[in-house]
Amino acid sequence: MVNLNTIKNGWTKGTALTLTLALGLTLTACGSNSNSTAKEASASTNNSVPSTQVADQKLVLYSAGPEGLANKIIEGFEAQTGIKVEMFQGTTGKILARMEAEKSNPVVDVVILASLPSAQGLKSDGLTLPYPDAKNADKLNPEWSDSEGNYFSTSASALGIAYNTKLVSTPPTSWEDLTKPEYKGQINIPDPTLSGSALDFITGYLSDKGESGWSLFEEFSKNDVAVAGANQEALDPVITGAKSMVAAAVDYMTYKAKAKGEPVDIVYPKEGTVISPRPAAIMKSTQHEENAKAFIDYLLSDEAQKLVSDAALLPGRTDIKAENRANLDEIPLLKADWSWMNEHGTEVTDKFTKLFK
Amino acid sequence: MRNSSSLRHIRVWSIVLALLVLTIMIVVPLIEIFIQSVYRDGELQLAAPFRTLADAELFKVLLGSIWLGICVIAGTTVLALPLAWVMVNTRLARWRWLDIVFLIPFMTPPYIGSMGWILFMQKNGYLEQLVPGLGSITPAFFTFGGMVMIMSLHLFPFLYLLLRGALERIGGSLEEAGAVLGAPFMYRFRRIIAPLLLSAYGMGAMLIFVKTIAEFGTPVTFGKRIGYEVMTSEIHKYISSWPIDFGKATSLASVLLTACLLIWYAQSVLSRRFTYSLVGGKGIRRSSLHSQGRWTWIYVIFVALLLLLSIGVPYFSIIAASTMKLRGVGLAWNNFTLDYYKELLTWGSTSMRALMNSVLLSLAASTIAVILGTWFAIVIGRSRTRIERTTDLFSLLPNTVPGIVMVVGLILLWNSPWMPIPLYNTYGMVILTYVILFLPYTVQYVKSAYGQIDPSLFQAGQVFGGKPQYVFRRVLLPLIVPGMLAGWMMTFTIASRELVGSLLILPPSVQTSATYIFAQFEQGQVSLGMAMAVVSVGLTTVMLVIIESLGSKRKWNA
Numbered sequence: 001m002v003n004l005n006t007i008k009n010g011w012t013k014g015t016a017l018t019l020t021l022a023l024g025l026t027l028t029a030c031g032s033n034s035n036s037t038a039k040e041a042s043a044s045t046n047n048s049v050p051s052t053q054v055a056d057q058k059l060v061l062y063s064a065g066p067e068g069l070a071n072k073i074i075e076g077f078e079a080q081t082g083i084k085v086e087m088f089q090g091t092t093g094k095i096l097a098r099m100e101a102e103k104s105n106p107v108v109d110v111v112i113l114a115s116l117p118s119a120q121g122l123k124s125d126g127l128t129l130p131y132p133d134a135k136n137a138d139k140l141n142p143e144w145s146d147s148e149g150n151y152f153s154t155s156a157s158a159l160g161i162a163y164n165t166k167l168v169s170t171p172p173t174s175w176e177d178l179t180k181p182e183y184k185g186q187i188n189i190p191d192p193t194l195s196g197s198a199l200d201f202i203t204g205y206l207s208d209k210g211e212s213g214w215s216l217f218e219e220f221s222k223n224d225v226a227v228a229g230a231n232q233e234a235l236d237p238v239i240t241g242a243k244s245m246v247a248a249a250v251d252y253m254t255y256k257a258k259a260k261g262e263p264v265d266i267v268y269p270k271e272g273t274v275i276s277p278r279p280a281a282i283m284k285s286t287q288h289e290e291n292a293k294a295f296i297d298y299l300l301s302d303e304a305q306k307l308v309s310d311a312a313l314l315p316g317r318t319d320i321k322a323e324n325r326a327n328l329d330e331i332p333l334l335k336a337d338w339s340w341m342n343e344h345g346t347e348v349t350d351k352f353t354k355l356f357k
Numbered sequence: 358m359r360n361s362s363s364l365r366h367i368r369v370w371s372i373v374l375a376l377l378v379l380t381i382m383i384v385v386p387l388i389e390i391f392i393q394s395v396y397r398d399g400e401l402q403l404a405a406p407f408r409t410l411a412d413a414e415l416f417k418v419l420l421g422s423i424w425l426g427i428c429v430i431a432g433t434t435v436l437a438l439p440l441a442w443v444m445v446n447t448r449l450a451r452w453r454w455l456d457i458v459f460l461i462p463f464m465t466p467p468y469i470g471s472m473g474w475i476l477f478m479q480k481n482g483y484l485e486q487l488v489p490g491l492g493s494i495t496p497a498f499f500t501f502g503g504m505v506m507i508m509s510l511h512l513f514p515f516l517y518l519l520l521r522g523a524l525e526r527i528g529g530s531l532e533e534a535g536a537v538l539g540a541p542f543m544y545r546f547r548r549i550i551a552p553l554l555l556s557a558y559g560m561g562a563m564l565i566f567v568k569t570i571a572e573f574g575t576p577v578t579f580g581k582r583i584g585y586e587v588m589t590s591e592i593h594k595y596i597s598s599w600p601i602d603f604g605k606a607t608s609l610a611s612v613l614l615t616a617c618l619l620i621w622y623a624q625s626v627l628s629r630r631f632t633y634s635l636v637g638g639k640g641i642r643r644s645s646l647h648s649q650g651r652w653t654w655i656y657v658i659f660v661a662l663l664l665l666l667s668i669g670v671p672y673f674s675i676i677a678a679s680t681m682k683l684r685g686v687g688l689a690w691n692n693f694t695l696d697y698y699k700e701l702l703t704w705g706s707t708s709m710r711a712l713m714n715s716v717l718l719s720l721a722a723s724t725i726a727v728i729l730g731t732w733f734a735i736v737i738g739r740s741r742t743r744i745e746r747t748t749d750l751f752s753l754l755p756n757t758v759p760g761i762v763m764v765v766g767l768i769l770l771w772n773s774p775w776m777p778i779p780l781y782n783t784y785g786m787v788i789l790t791y792v793i794l795f796l797p798y799t800v801q802y803v804k805s806a807y808g809q810i811d812p813s814l815f816q817a818g819q820v821f822g823g824k825p826q827y828v829f830r831r832v833l834l835p836l837i838v839p840g841m842l843a844g845w846m847m848t849f850t851i852a853s854r855e856l857v858g859s860l861l862i863l864p865p866s867v868q869t870s871a872t873y874i875f876a877q878f879e880q881g882q883v884s885l886g887m888a889m890a891v892v893s894v895g896l897t898t899v900m901l902v903i904i905e906s907l908g909s910k911r912k913w914n915a
Contacts, residue, residue, distance in 0.1 A: 067876060098861065
């Protein structure tokens, strides 16, 4: 008597073979395509690059912030050097998470983050490669960059109150105005765990005002201010009119929407705000050190700084003016203490998150 | 007899090989996660996961997840069970195209669907712009109930397909037999349909539960807005925002995993007790019991309402948002533009490349997943022995672990310094991830088709002198092909919109349609993102229509 199993057995063998074959093929196929980019890049090499680098003309960049600007900078850099840039685009939090996941086998050469304390953290963990000889580094705003050349803030944004011009006829002039009952439930604030700049504002405000600064955020909480995602997610409901204002809004996003014709505008409160610098750093684990240095030099060049200014961001170099937006000297500032902010980031985030739960 | 014993050897080897492949693909990455959860700051701390859980806040989050899962099972049942019955037993069954339409909510990425609902219901949203009087009811939507509704409307097609398949296999004759013997409808339902349906329903309900508590898109868009936190959003927080805490995230993930395994165990007991052989040699005949014309309009209204809520509302929002010049202006004819589609579909643009990436990656992944999944399902068989049940458990794991955790495990494994295969940061890694994440679909579909084939069919083939290969080709394969096809379709559709894994695993400079949409939302180009959503969902729908029409042609020829 033949039982059922014997019948089943015959075909499982065939399936198993097919499978093994399929898996094997996939693996080989994947292994072989990773070399092609290097070849392409070396073909397009031009004279301005040292010939020792010809074998590996690429650079891996993880960049936070506006994608349009990042693409333009990469385009300019590739045209000038012939180095091919591979970019991962995300928020500061996502980039740091990806780096953590890749810790044992890092691929990133240069990071551009949207938060200074994160870069300070990378430096103190010994993950950055100092590049003290960067061209034009002396023209950078010294408060935003590392004196030993571990990170360079090549652009910055100021934080303000963005509002819907259809819904708000007399814009607020101070942070305190946001605690007025007429704005109850009408205001968003970006989530400091997702938005480096929102965290910069909160810690910056507290470093200036001391412990009493918490009363502002307590009042915010009482006025039903909603903690809403990263910067763009906080701004979006204001554009569509679901909310009226964003506290600690990133200014360049607002300028960009305004330039498109959306009914939004931004004010900088009179008691002062925080500037959130956007540092770039070379990672110590880089396998393309010369390319990475060339990229930092490019970020600090006149050409790239002009691109920054065109994207409605504040240029990192003090000798270049921003156009179509408020310049650094027109924005009232809080006395933010960056080293305090770096040390107390986690603690402030925890307390803030609990307050708004 | 010699032949028979060598075949038995092959069977044993096949199942051992299957276990080995599953272990490397799925279990090892999860072990990496476990190791991460007990190694804190470079030293072994076995109590660390428990300490994480002892936190009262996190325990509340766990309960929140479970409650959401239960409510969504109830929600999907209310939608899917009547629908499956209507689509099998009434005149509407002839409208086969509806099956494709019912897949659309499931093909819509959850975070996009939720976004559509939010845009529709929020203050100054589309509903208020269309019917200003209804502005006062919208706050009621931004509650837990609204979240259950959005998730049920997203997940019900999944349960529907399983239930409809089971109802079809039950066929008309059993119920007719009941009717002939004088049983009224409710009695027939209780004593004939319900028991036969229970295993498919149990399986479906379990998967719905697991999909709900592992879902990330809706909690992160809608849940956040109403302040309802679940495990996945907490895990995501620890994995994606500074300071990164893999330890806490992986501890939470192990808890989630344990909860899911308990449910899996309960379900498998249920399924073993209530599985019947339904596919015999006599073929399946539709019941003639329920086609009375006078009720048809009720069914039509039910189906129409369901379509309005699951597709009408979200897609109205998505399409409206994708054609708006200025989002601040809202619904107005002079605010209409097709520029975003033009920008999107320009050949050689970033968006076009992202779209092509999605299609090709999902094609490769779904094909490999079907081959592997069918093999596993057949090896698992009726999961009678321990080794078969282990294989079953392993192959279903990716469905019980939240995608984001599985993906982190894969990164830890494939990017570790000792890994000899340079798969990380290549397209191969993406395909592998998709295959692993969506393998359970094929396994489920094929297993469910296979489990209900009566062994007498194989014996008949054998008695008439069919060699094992012949029996496989002419008896088994035709009966499981619909399951394979369903698995392939599911995998393709879901892989082509996969977000969480893609965000973490795509090589730099590579985008898929889902990460493109996500990036557009992050960059403030909501309209462009929504246009991509329309195009990519449209594309998968067209593919499914083509496959379905090929499938029905095959049936005609048979």
